[in-house]
Amino acid sequence: MGRIEYKNYDRFLLAVDCIIFGFDGSGLKALLIKRGLEPEIGKWSLMGGFAEKEESVDSAAQRILYKLTGLEKIYMEQLHCFGDVGRDPGGRVVSIAYFALIKIDESSTELLNSHNAKWFDLKKLPSLVFDHKAMVKLAKERLQQKVSNHPIGFELLPTKFTLQQLQGLYEAIFETAFDKRNFTRKILSLGILQRLDEKEKESSKKGAFYYIFDKKKYKQLESEGIKLI
Amino acid sequence: MGRIEYKNYDRFLLAVDCIIFGFDGSGLKALLIKRGLEPEIGKWSLMGGFAEKEESVDSAAQRILYKLTGLEKIYMEQLHCFGDVGRDPGGRVVSIAYFALIKIDESSTELLNSHNAKWFDLKKLPSLVFDHKAMVKLAKERLQQKVSNHPIGFELLPTKFTLQQLQGLYEAIFETAFDKRNFTRKILSLGILQRLDEKEKESSKKGAFYYIFDKKKYKQLESEGIKLI
DNA sequence: TAAATAAATGTATAATATACACTTAATATT
DNA sequence: AATATTAAGTGTATATTATACATTTATTTA
Numbered sequence: 001m002g003r004i005e006y007k008n009y010d011r012f013l014l015a016v017d018c019i020i021f022g023f024d025g026s027g028l029k030a031l032l033i034k035r036g037l038e039p040e041i042g043k044w045s046l047m048g049g050f051a052e053k054e055e056s057v058d059s060a061a062q063r064i065l066y067k068l069t070g071l072e073k074i075y076m077e078q079l080h081c082f083g084d085v086g087r088d089p090g091g092r093v094v095s096i097a098y099f100a101l102i103k104i105d106e107s108s109t110e111l112l113n114s115h116n117a118k119w120f121d122l123k124k125l126p127s128l129v130f131d132h133k134a135m136v137k138l139a140k141e142r143l144q145q146k147v148s149n150h151p152i153g154f155e156l157l158p159t160k161f162t163l164q165q166l167q168g169l170y171e172a173i174f175e176t177a178f179d180k181r182n183f184t185r186k187i188l189s190l191g192i193l194q195r196l197d198e199k200e201k202e203s204s205k206k207g208a209f210y211y212i213f214d215k216k217k218y219k220q221l222e223s224e225g226i227k228l229i
Numbered sequence: 230m231g232r233i234e235y236k237n238y239d240r241f242l243l244a245v246d247c248i249i250f251g252f253d254g255s256g257l258k259a260l261l262i263k264r265g266l267e268p269e270i271g272k273w274s275l276m277g278g279f280a281e282k283e284e285s286v287d288s289a290a291q292r293i294l295y296k297l298t299g300l301e302k303i304y305m306e307q308l309h310c311f312g313d314v315g316r317d318p319g320g321r322v323v324s325i326a327y328f329a330l331i332k333i334d335e336s337s338t339e340l341l342n343s344h345n346a347k348w349f350d351l352k353k354l355p356s357l358v359f360d361h362k363a364m365v366k367l368a369k370e371r372l373q374q375k376v377s378n379h380p381i382g383f384e385l386l387p388t389k390f391t392l393q394q395l396q397g398l399y400e401a402i403f404e405t406a407f408d409k410r411n412f413t414r415k416i417l418s419l420g421i422l423q424r425l426d427e428k429e430k431e432s433s434k435k436g437a438f439y440y441i442f443d444k445k446k447y448k449q450l451e452s453e454g455i456k457l458i
Numbered sequence: 459t460a461a462a463t464a465a466a467t468g469t470a471t472a473a474t475a476t477a478c479a480c481t482t483a484a485t486a487t488t
Numbered sequence: 489a490a491t492a493t494t495a496a497g498t499g500t501a502t503a504t505t506a507t508a509c510a511t512t513t514a515t516t517t518a
Contacts, residue, residue, distance in 0.1 A: 005320045010282040011240035014312075014323060053239040053321055057312025081310045081325045083243075083286025091234045092282055094243060096310045164496080181498070182476065204495040205485040393465080410467070411507065433464040434516040 015095040016060045017048035019139035022104035023156040027121040028172040034116035039090045040129040061098040070108035075155040076100040087131045099139040101155035148229045162208035192217040244324040245289045246277035248368035251333035252385040256350040257401040263345035268319045269358040290327040299337035304384040305329040316360045328368040330384035377458045391437040421446040
């Protein structure tokens, strides 16, 4: 069968917008840029761009994440298609939003600077262009839901981390405090953490053991979707 | 600020495809049509169509559901954007998939016939065009997930239904058997069902009480997202 | 009035979630 | 060398929820 091009249907600009989450030990953060084109040039915005004809939408999202952070092979998930008619005053643009989880210190500072990018605490977001606020809100809800059943929170932490850092991350994501004993017991009972002999000693005299993942168990749980929180 | 049209970016055909779920007392069903245009004309397909410039993507999905079933104000949820380059051999079409839950006997028979539509058991699907099989698979997974935490299963049942019908629905969705006593206890403990004095008497001599929803409790749970299964 | 049928119901046990406070290891201070 | 300081690390009791499992009940039909 030859290639038939569908005729006489409306064509759309397709944007991809990325909610890039990070965690710096205190709050959950999102990476925002100063928008570089009209309309609303100079306002805070999610990193985005237009999809191109010869790439998949997923690839476009990866390309755009790479463009801002220099990072590849990052945990990224499609969030939602935002398709309201008036969402972008610059034209009829349908946007596919993705969220990504990155280790906050691994992105390229030069790239971030060149895009006028900045990390913002989720609880202190500036006003954003278009419907980007709704995107962030939905992304946060999805992250909460996802992190409850899938071991992806680790994507936001350094390779080795203490139990208190892990708990701090979950508390930041859910904006609630957990009981240390119960949290520790539960997370260790999953058997996906491996304790190192090394200790983190900056925040206490006693020092807290570092942990890393047991990759094998991790993969297993990822596919099964075990309840974490 | 005037209206700026973004220039020089690729434009895409935007399709909307609907996974329409129904339940007839035995298995979970999906509504399929015989595709009416090339390529792959005559093959089984999800109901779909192209989005138009002056409507939101959500509206397009509603329009397409209405076109096939004659139904409005239906539970419908965006599923996922399918954006691979080669997904539609007829052109570069990005599709936004939605899933809908309808009462199987409420759709217009004339409309269904005019589209050559037919209900298929999810476990006995024919081969489908493009990536529609993946869409159905994802929709089923999302339905399972959603129905576990939100009281939406009822959208698939008649207004009044018996506990056995409700259990049958959940068993069909999860493709597993539940213990009748535990299921009944749990579902009734939510307090969202109201028992009628009327009984269904076709399937037994004793007869089974009909239930309807307690709308107020229903709304409350819908927003809170209480665990059902 | 007996038989047949599916509906309706309860209880014991296991697993999981929650609430709650003291001990320990290492360093810093006197 | 002894003591104070700091956050890390840990256990137990109770409540809640999930699971496993079989008999009684209401109604119709023979």
